[in-house]
Amino acid sequence: MPPEPASEPATAPDGAHASAPAVDLALAVDRLRGRLRQESGPAPSPWSRSQLAALRRVVSGPPCTTSGLAAAAYMRPQSMAQIVAALEEGALVTRHQDPADGRRILISATDSGREAVRSAPASREAWLARAVAEGLDDLDRDALPEVVRILERLADWAVPGTARRAPAAPR
Structure with missing residues (x-):
């Protein structure tokens, strides 16, 4: 059963309250990452x-x-x-x-x-492709490119005035 969305703001490490959407996003990303790991099964190759x-x-x-x-x-x-x-x-x-x-x-x-x-085995990607094709409606599928763009921006974002931890692509 999916977890209930956060009703109260969570407390961030610095003591500030994180917004419910940020908490919900983190939980959803963690769940999806776990599901992808589960769907990929044990690696049938010598490489991790x-x-x-x-x-x-x-x-x-x-x-x-x-x-x-x-x-x-x-x-x-x-x-x-x-x-x-x-x-x-x-x-x-x-x-x-x-x-x-x-x-x-x-x-x-x-x-x-x-x-x-x-x-390399593509079971994880095959599961995700099937989930997108069969588990989402047309409106959600059409929104995915924008969702991916937003997630990439979040992954690369740094607090203003601080050094970004990593570049978007290897040099």
Whole structure:
């Protein structure tokens, strides 16, 4: 049974009251994330979900640094370095010097890495596609591109006057 929407404002870590819509949004995102995890089942590959997510970012974009990849995934650089090391050990990515700045090390996907992304099980995405097609009406489906745009903006938003934690895409 879905949780009841928040009727009282929640208290934020700084003592301020969070708005009910923000609390409801956080709960809904957590529930959807949990459902996606459940629908994807155990990974039938040697690669963790975190490793596959990082590999997808490398495959879909230009060569990037570990820190840029970590920032785009909202992870600590040390955690991403471990993920990249495992992908490199599995010959899914390579590291090479940036020709424009020899101090930077760039990460690129190998042919094996691109193939791993292509062949990764898509059960989670299949469930979501079916849920969108069969569980939403036309009005809700038409609103999804705007919802995605709003969620991306929220993910990249920073409190005015503070440094944003991560860029929208790896560098």
